[in-house]
Amino acid sequence: MTTSPARIARLGPRPAGSRAALLIARLTSRLPDRLLGTALAVAACNPPAALHAPLSVRMLVLLAAAAAWWAAPMVDARPASTPMRWRTVAARRRTTVLPATAIAVAAATGPPLWLFACIAALLLAYLVITDAWTAGVTAPPGPPQATPALAAAAATAVVLLAAQAPVASTSWARLPASLAIAATMVCLVLALRTRRSPPG
Secondary structure, eight states, X not given: OOOOHHHHHXXXXXXXXXXXXXXXXXXXXXXXXXHHHHHHHHHHTOHHHHTTSOHHHHHHHHHHHHHHHHHOSOOOOOOOOOOOOHHHHXXXXXXXXXXXXXXHHHHHHOOOHHHHHHHHHHHHHHHHHTOHHHHSTTSOSSSOOSHHHHHHHHHHHHHXXXXXXXXXXXXXXXXXXXXXXXXXXXXXXXXXXXXXXXXX
């Protein structure tokens, strides 16, 4: 369906103010998602160490916070066929890419134990609040169930305990670390590439 030139002339160009208002509305929607996602990204950058780092590192932390603010909101939509270009898939799966990237950054920056626990708590809260299968349009009817949150909390506790296992000074420490990194990358690639096939 096309719009006639007369209708376009009658509507006129969209004022710049409305575009700015629309952009502001988009950047301030779903504040809990954005606040948790941004806090997770900043915490993963180890801010106590970043404060004493060079200016370039502090600018990278600010850039990570801005990217997380954009990427954090849940994509609350039913599954649909979309182009499989990496840019399109990453934009649609950004609530998976954001926590996975935060985990990788936290592993590289080596935060202290107290910040490590904060990152785990922020990760858990972010994943629960942006899970489309429990909080979005595809969620089952009725009040939210506590089981997914409890299961996620239990999994987080297991990962925290495993991460603190005293294997860093042993000769085989690299084996579980490399297996964990490989498994994480495989899961991330599968999450980005998997799509639902059309019925029939």
